[in-house]
Amino acid sequence: MPAEDAATTRMVRREIVRRHIDDTALQVNAMHGVVYLRGQIKPLLGQECDLKAEMLIIHRILRSRPGVREVVLEVEFPKERKL
Numbered sequence: 001m002p003a004e005d006a007a008t009t010r011m012v013r014r015e016i017v018r019r020h021i022d023d024t025a026l027q028v029n030a031m032h033g034v035v036y037l038r039g040q041i042k043p044l045l046g047q048e049c050d051l052k053a054e055m056l057i058i059h060r061i062l063r064s065r066p067g068v069r070e071v072v073l074e075v076e077f078p079k080e081r082k083l
Contacts, residue, residue: 004030004067005029005030005031005032006030008030008033008035008065008067008068009028009029009030009035011065012028012030012035012037012062013028015058015061015062016028016058019049019054019057019058020043020044020047020049020054021041021042021043021044021049021051021054022041022042022043022044022045023041025039025040025041026038026039026040026041026075027039030068032069033067033068033069033070034068034069034070034071034072035062035068035070035071035072036072036074037055037058037071037072037073037074037075038074038075039074039075039076040075040076040077040078041055041075041076041077042077042078051077051078052077055073055075059071059073
């Protein structure tokens with residue numbers, strides 16, 4: 001993995017950690033300026049958040065970063081539980 005891709009991947013992870021998202025089942029890869037987020041996300045334990053809104057914020061932040069040409073989101077959200 002080129003150094004630029006590794007640095008971009010670390011930057012993406014830092015941005016995700018700043019949100020209320022459990023990303024343990026999320027793969028983050030960067031290749032030639034394209035960031036790929038694949039897998040499942042869920043709120044951190046004890047936190048409530050709008051995961052779709054959080055992903056839109058992350059997408060917008062990442063697109064504004066130098067060196068990021070595109071962000072590909074292939075993210076699954078947990079199914080809502082009915083009471």
